[in-house]
């Protein structure tokens with residue numbers, strides 16, 4: 685398998701709308717030596733507080749949320765189209781019910797304490813800066829509230845600094 689190389693964020697190629705919204709990503713965290721990951725297709729990349737950041741949103745029911753909450757860092761992994769089935773699996777089964785990493789055959793590597801997957805083409809190592817649960821009172825577009833949160837399971841928004849980009 686090709687080796688990862690650290691790349692400057694400014695030199696990163698790719699369109700975030702496609703990478704996140706269409707190709708999807710794995711959000712991966714570690715808690716007490718255990719790693720869990722879930723598929724995400726909502727989020728973004730941008731600039732906040734003078735830092736290059738990513739935005740991800742995680743519902744309270746996701747097992748991965750416990751892992752992201754437990755550590756200072758997490759990773760985002762972008763895999764090619766041949767992993768679509770794997771991404772569907774990570775997005776429909778919970779790590780509470782199955783050892784998804786073992787079942788998928790993905791290989792966990794670490795950058796310091798942050799887990800990520802060897803099979804990814806691109807990995808963003810992220811350091812949490814801010815987390816806030818969406819507040820129903822703050823919806824200007826009431827339709828989004830009704831459409832996406834009939835069970836009131838509001839996402840927590842995480843804003844995290846991208847401290848490293850590893851690319852093959």
Ligand SMILES: Cc1cc2nc3c(=O)[nH]c(=O)nc-3n(C[C@H](O)[C@H](O)[C@H](O)COP(=O)(O)O)c2cc1C
Nearest residue numbers: 723724725726742743746747748775776777778779
């Ligand atoms: C394409 C796709 C995108 C998803 N995007 C998100 C997301 O952005 N945020 C979220 O909380 N859940 C999202 N999910 C749902 C989680 O991936 C799913 O509930 C997963 O089984 C959670 O696993 P876990 O309990 O092991 O954390 C998505 C699922 C799919 C299939």
